[in-house]
Each structure stands twice: as C-alpha cells, then as structure tokens.
Amino acid sequence: MSQKECAIVGLGYTPQGKCPDWSVRELFLEASVNAIKDAGMKPHDIDGILVELCWTDPTTQNWSLQMDLGIPELSLSAVYDSMGASPGCQMQVAQWAIQNGICKNVLCAFVEKSATAPAVPYRMSAGPGLAYGLHGAMHGIALAAMRHKMLYGTTSEQLGEVAVTFRKHAQLNPKAQMYGKPMTLADHQNSRIIAEPLHLFDCCLVSDGGRAAVITSGDRAKDCPQPPVYIMGYGQGHVKMDLIERNTLVDTGAGVSGAHAFRTAGIQHKDIDVLGLYDATTHNIITQLEELGFCERGEGGPFVENGRLSIDGEFPTNLSGGMLSETYLQGWTGIPEIVSQLRGHCGDRQVKDAKIGLVTNQGGYIAFHSTLILRR
Amino acid sequence: MTTQFKKPSPGITPETKPFWDAAKRNEFMLVKCVGCGFYRNPVSITANICPECGSRKPGEWVKASGKGRVHTYTAVHRTFDPSFEKELPYIIVIVELEEGPRFLSNMRDAKPEDMKLDMPLEVVFEKVSDEVTVPYFKPAK
Numbered sequence: 001m002s003q004k005e006c007a008i009v010g011l012g013y014t015p016q017g018k019c020p021d022w023s024v025r026e027l028f029l030e031a032s033v034n035a036i037k038d039a040g041m042k043p044h045d046i047d048g049i050l051v052e053l054c055w056t057d058p059t060t061q062n063w064s065l066q067m068d069l070g071i072p073e074l075s076l077s078a079v080y081d082s083m084g085a086s087p088g089c090q091m092q093v094a095q096w097a098i099q100n101g102i103c104k105n106v107l108c109a110f111v112e113k114s115a116t117a118p119a120v121p122y123r124m125s126a127g128p129g130l131a132y133g134l135h136g137a138m139h140g141i142a143l144a145a146m147r148h149k150m151l152y153g154t155t156s157e158q159l160g161e162v163a164v165t166f167r168k169h170a171q172l173n174p175k176a177q178m179y180g181k182p183m184t185l186a187d188h189q190n191s192r193i194i195a196e197p198l199h200l201f202d203c204c205l206v207s208d209g210g211r212a213a214v215i216t217s218g219d220r221a222k223d224c225p226q227p228p229v230y231i232m233g234y235g236q237g238h239v240k241m242d243l244i245e246r247n248t249l250v251d252t253g254a255g256v257s258g259a260h261a262f263r264t265a266g267i268q269h270k271d272i273d274v275l276g277l278y279d280a281t282t283h284n285i286i287t288q289l290e291e292l293g294f295c296e297r298g299e300g301g302p303f304v305e306n307g308r309l310s311i312d313g314e315f316p317t318n319l320s321g322g323m324l325s326e327t328y329l330q331g332w333t334g335i336p337e338i339v340s341q342l343r344g345h346c347g348d349r350q351v352k353d354a355k356i357g358l359v360t361n362q363g364g365y366i367a368f369h370s371t372l373i374l375r376r
Numbered sequence: 377m378t379t380q381f382k383k384p385s386p387g388i389t390p391e392t393k394p395f396w397d398a399a400k401r402n403e404f405m406l407v408k409c410v411g412c413g414f415y416r417n418p419v420s421i422t423a424n425i426c427p428e429c430g431s432r433k434p435g436e437w438v439k440a441s442g443k444g445r446v447h448t449y450t451a452v453h454r455t456f457d458p459s460f461e462k463e464l465p466y467i468i469v470i471v472e473l474e475e476g477p478r479f480l481s482n483m484r485d486a487k488p489e490d491m492k493l494d495m496p497l498e499v500v501f502e503k504v505s506d507e508v509t510v511p512y513f514k515p516a517k
C-alpha cells in the first residue's frame with residue numbers, strides 16, 4: 001500500500017425520525033459538535049469541512065457550518081452533491097486531502113429533513129417524466145426492479161425476505177423508527193403496492209436527522225478516545241442520471257465502485273464480517289449483492305433466502321435496521337453503523353468479533369454509488 | 377363543480393420543440409446525428425451535442441417508425457399527482473425503440489398483467505390540450 005490508511009475517529013448523531021423543531025442548520029451543528037467531541041477534538045482542530053447538500057435547505061452549507069463552529073481558517077471546504085452516495089465520496093476526498101498533507105482532521109456532515117420539511121417535490125423527475133407520472137425515486141427503482149424480475153425471475157417473497165430481515169434487526173436497536181414494530185413476510189405481502197413490483201414495505205422510511213464524522217490520519221487516530229476504524233478500500237461508480245440513457249437498468253455503478261474497493265483493500269468477499277448496503281428499496285440490496293460479486297448476476301433473489309443476511313447468517317447486513325427499518329439518513333444510515341460495529345459498540349445487535357465491514361451508498365435513481373471497506 | 381386536474385406539461389424546450397410539434401401532427405420523430413448517424417433521444421438530451429461522436433452540429437429531425445419493445449415497466453398504484461388519480465394503476469413503460477434509443481411513456485390498451493418483456497409496442501397519440509399532444513404506446517397489432 002503506497003498511501004497510509006486514514007481512520008474514522010468521530011461519529012456525531014442528533015435526534016432522528018421526526019424533528020419538526022430543529023432547523024437544518026441546527027441539525028448540522030448538533031451532529032458536527034457531537035462528532036468532534038467523539039473524536040476527542042475541539043472545533044479548531046478541524047481544518048477541512050465537506051458538507052452533503054441538504055435539499056430542504058440548500059442555504060446551509062460548508063461556510064455556514066464553519067462560521068457556526070467558529071473555525072477561522074480551513075484548508076478544504078466544499079459542498080458534495082452525489083445525493084445518497086455522498087458520504088462515501090466525502091470520506092474518500094477527506095482521505096486524499098489527509099494523505100497528501102493538505103488537511104489533518106476533516107469533518108464530513110449531512111442533514112435530512114424529508115419527514116417534516118419535504119425537499120423540492122419531484123426534484124429528480126423534471127420535464128417529460130412528469131407528463132408520464134414518473135414521480136421520484138421509488139418509481140424509477142420500480143422500473144429497474146421489474147426488469148430484474150422479468151430477466152431473472154426475482155420474486156416478491158425474496159424482496160420480502162430482505163425487508164423482514166432488516167426489520168428483525170431493528171428490533172435490536174432502540175433508536176430505530178421501527179423498533180417495537182416487528183414484521184412478518186405475510187405483513188410484507190399484504191402491504192399496499194406502491195409501484196409494481198414494490199410494496200410499501202419494500203421502500204425506505206422518511207426521516208429527519210443529522211449525522212457527521214471526523215476523519216484523521218492513522219497516526220493521529222491512535223491518540224483518539226474511540227477505537228479507530230480504518231479506511232482499507234474505497235471506490236466510486238456513477239452512471240447516467242436519466243434512466244433511459246443508461247446502458248442497462250440493473251447495473252448501478254456498484255460493480256465498478258465495488259471492484260475499486262476490493263482492489264484497494266486487497267481482500268476478498270469471504271473476509272467481510274459485516275455489511276451495510278444502501279437500501280432505498282429491497283431491490284437495491286439484491287442487485288448490489290450481484291454487482292459487488294457476492295453472487296452471480298441474477299442470483300441475488302435466491303442468495304438472500306434462508307436468512308443469509310441475518311445477524312446469525314453468513315453475511316450479516318444492515319444490523320441497525322437500515323433505511324428500511326432504522327432511519328432514512330441516506331448514506332449516513334449505513335456508514336456510522338458499520339463504524340460502530342467495528343468499534344464493538346452495538347450491544348444486542350453486535351456482530352461477534354467483526355473485524356472488516358463493507359458499506360455502500362447510492363443516490364439519484366441509483367445513478368451515484370460509493371463503497372468503503374473498513375477495518376478495526 | 378368538479379375540479380379538473382390537468383396533467384403536468386412535458387416541459388417543452390427549444391431543443392425538444394420539434395418533437396412535440398411533430399406529435400401534434402401525430403408523427404413520432406427522433407434526432408439523427410449528421411456526423412455519425414446515431415439516433416439521439418428526442419426529449420432527454422438538451423444540449424446540441426451527439427453523446428456518441430461529440431458532434432456539435434444540430435441533429436436532423438427524422439420520422440421514426442413509432443415501434444418498439446418493452447424494456448421494462450411499472451404499474452403505479454399510488455400517486456401524489458391528482459391528475460393521475462383516476463387512471464390508477466397506470467403503467468409507466470420504457471420502450472426500446474426500433475431505431476435504438478429508449479423512450480419513457482405510459483401504456484394504453486394494456487393492463488399490468490398483460491405486460492411482458494420485449495412485448496412489441498406501437499405509438500398512439502392523445503391530444504391533451506391545444507398546445508400539447510402526448511405520444512403513448514399500446515400493444516402492437
């Protein structure tokens with residue numbers, strides 16, 4: 001390895017679910033202050049800020065967070081807009097800035113406010129799509145899921161097994177929005193259809209909340225209070241935003257992104273102890289498992305059967321409940337969970353002796369994709 | 377008094393106006409690159425550039441067959457848009473056109489259970505206002 005590994009040393013949370021009394025700016029600040037504290041740092045230790053654009057309030061940005069934190073000068077400051085795939089991308093840029101001596105400690109942050117202050121409606125389906133009733137990500141993903149179903153025979157019960165598994169995990173996470181609300185496969189099958197083949201329980205939650213993380217060098221990480229979690233491997237893969245312009249509807253960029261991540265990490269699939277896969281819908285899980293190489297193309301449906309993604313299965317996935325059952329904080333649902341798993345801080349839902357985790361983010365009708373492979 | 381909900385406009389731009397003008401004449405047009413012959417999508421590419429060869433010359437509008445096959449579809453059972461409510465479940469289809477590009481549309485004369493991968497389709501036009509006629513697709517005869 002030519003470059004020294006960086007580490008995630010701070011995680012910051014806010015209340016999540018419904019936060020009507022919180023402004024976007026306050027949520028950004030709360031998550032950031034908590035992440036900096038978790039890293040054992042003070043705001044002036046931060047010399048880079050990367051903010052993921054919040055579509056509810058695009059005026060809260062890198063510069064406002066810098067002002068609120070009282071940091072006189074930064075060496076890196078930007079807004080990232082790869083939608084749900086942003087945090088994995090932000091952390092890669094943070095890592096490159098640290099490895100090249102530009103920054104010491106980089107703060108990455110995000111806020112979602114879709115539960116109580118919806119973003120610009122239909123923002124991803126401009127123009128002709130509106131005339132044809134294509135409204136938002138669920139319709140777009142349904143088109144991809146239907147093609148997968150027609151090509152490979154993927155069943156609604158297989159999608160349902162993903163939803164039921166993550167709901168089961170959420171019962172081990174008191175912070176999950178679906179904590180105390182278990183679900184059976186029959187519940188999934190009986191939930192109303194949103195857009196075929198997706199039922200309501202194939203689709204992620206809507207949520208408010210903020211999250212942040214601090215990235216530093218491997219050397220400095222040893223002096224931080226929390227167990228360091230190192231970035232072993234990383235990748236990105238971005239396909240065209242417009243569904244009809246893509247080469248295929250079932251290839252998302254996870255393939256390219258995952259290949260970069262496995263190559264840079266120098267490990268194999270069997271080395272992964274815990275997974276955090278972006279679950280805008282249950283379909284996203286099935287196609288990512290194929291594209292990342294955990295199974296062959298078209299085998300994702302059968303692969304998830306028999307509890308393979310369960311906490312006691314071969315590839316424990318989305319132990320917090322994911323976006324389907326914990327909270328919809330986009331890419332920021334998965335990354336903090338994998339970091340916490342590798343810290344060993346997950347209590348009842350802890351994957352025993354988890355050493356290496358893989359986490360993915362997707363965004364914009366599954367056009368953007370990022371992958372991180374992390375180790376303790 | 378009943379409320380009339382008008383469907384949203386397809387967002388006609390200077391670049392896509394010839395397509396929608398042709399639709400008013402019940403003609404389905406595509407843009408053919410004068411540099412390499414690649415058929416550009418008529419409504420989703422806004423810049424005057426060929427994504428295949430990079431030519432900046434404006435494409436040539438040509439009449440297309442209006443025929444294609446089902447690439448994928450979804451039947452929508454819930455909508456935020458009241459103008460679609462009485463059509464629920466409506467079918468969004470991605471048509472693989474004979475000439476190559478894909479086209480997003482809605483189905484006519486088909487139920488969700490009729491839909492099959494690669495099913496042959498043909499265009500059908502509906503006038504929705506004096507300004508806009510919309511191309512939809514139906515099972516080919």
Ligand SMILES: [Zn+2]
Binds near residue numbers: 410413426429
């Ligand atoms: Zn050309």
